Amino acid sequence: MGDVQLPEINYAALSPMLILFGAACLGILLEAILPRHRRNMIQLILALVAVVAALIAVIIGRDTRTLTIGGAVAIDGPTLFLQGSILLLGLVSLLLIGERSVEAGGAFVSQAAITVGSEKDLKQASSEPGATEVYPLAVFTLGGMLLFVAANDLLTMFVALEVFSLPLYLLCALARRRRLLSQEAALKYFLLGSYASAFFLFGVALLYGFAGAIDLAAIHTAVADPTRSEVLLFGGLALVSIGLLFKCAAVPFHVWTPDVYQGSPTSVTALMAACTKVAAFGALLRVLYVAFEGVRWNFQPVLGVIAILTMLVGAILAVTQTDMKRLLAYSSIANAGYLMVGVLALNKDGLSSTMFYLVAYGFSVLAAFGIVSLVRDADGEATHLSRWAGLGRKSPLFAAAFSFIMLAFAGIPLTSGFTSKFAVFGAAVDGGQTWLVIVGVITSMVLAFPYLRVIVMVWLSEPGETTPSVSIPGFLTSAALVIGVIVTLILGVVPAPLLDLTNDAAQFVR
Secondary structure (H helix, E strand, O other): OOOOOOOOOOHHHHHHHHHHHHHHHHHHHHHHHOOHHHHHHHHHHHHHHHHHHHHHHHHHOOOOOEEEOOOOEEEOHHHHHHHHHHHHHHHHHHHHHHOEEEOOOOOEEEOOOOOOOOHHHHHHHHHOOOOOOHHHHHHHHHHHHHHHHHEOEHHHHHHHHHHHHHHHHHHOOOOOOOHHHHHHHHHHHHHHHHHHHHHHHHHHHHHHHHHOOOEHHHHHHHHOOOOOOHHHHHHHHHHHHHHHHHHHOOOOOOOHHHHHHHHOOHHHHHHHHHHHHHHHHHHHHHHHHHHOHHHHHHHHHHHHHHHHHHHHHHHHHHHOOOEHHHHHHHHHHHHHHHHHHHHOOOOHHHHHHHHHHHHHHHHHHHHHHHHHOOEEEOOEEOOEHHHHOOHHHHOHHHHHHHHHHHHHHHOOOOOHHHHHHHHHHHHHHHOOOHHHHHHHHHHHHHHHHHHHHHHHHHHHOOOOOOOOEEOOOOHHHHHHHHHHHHHHHHHHHOOHHHHHHHHHHOOOOO
């Protein structure tokens, strides 16, 4: 028997992922060892330190361009940019999660936001420990996302998919005030996510039969061989795409999104809306650009139709929503369609503009959900749109911030929403996908209606007896909101530095 040849491992390149996985494992041990009253602060500090350390490791290794673990993991420009984006968005998400506690009645809500209810309830709320298992679960999820965008073979990508999906299923079930709604959301997400993972794995099997390998470079080489089976190629590509499009919330694989966004704790919804979208589109970009570029003319029309359906369904159904979280869910679906327009440009500008869009949208949606989590009454979060009537009269500062975020979602100039849409649409026109841009512009006008309706309701309606007030946020939530709003403004006014950064990073290695 010959000696087993172990693959070379570049631990420095893998250090951001290793830091997060190590911290998550340590967090699980601390959860078992620490007394209940000390867990929240220690777990929060551990999670924040781990994410910051991983971000520093990404910055230090920003010039790294290598394949490691036998080519299973690729550290290149898109990987490092997307990993940095996930860590920054994850850091802001942890700030939103950081002031969570178990309110009287068992809700997973902000301790600083408990400003209503009886004095007895307040004392009980402040004395109860938080659902501290949220921290190691969130760190595990972020670590899986880092591996997902770096995976250079389909089996590693599948493992990473499960690593960041399984903790998310658990995080969705932590809203205990509306326990049944939260558990229903988690169960739907788990079942549909399991089906999507099964499709992905079947696609991996077909592509292995097609190429005799599962790494993306080998598939790219096999695509150029006319003697290979096209049935296995396109069957495998279709099934793998289903698994990835599910995470992207693209139509018709979007049905989980509104229920899961509504039923999950709002801070967890913010984490999903921002970070999961970066991870999902990062993997989709790598698969399409690295492995299947040789059959672009075959899959572009199909994915183009999916992009159009995603934009139409997201925009039209957003108009009919009466719940703020469901409105943001359908907005997320529509934005997935705009992101696919950039992806399908299949050129360097498409890659760089999509990465820019992911960052811009991520910070905006974190700020939006952060404000939603603060609009509360005695029954918890007041997410029905009718309850927001006249909110500008009672809390003008937060209403102004939320209105600005809505304008960014609508793509109004001087916001990141306008800059990011302009970038992906311009790349798509250069890539010959003008038909997608036309639909994108039309649906953007339709989607502006529900955003502007919210602004009109907040400012031009008289507050009623049932209009809730905006709770005074704690330091961590305030920091998250300030970061989200400022980044949304800066990327609208001075987008050039980030655009240059994405353009420099827009080069995959094989």
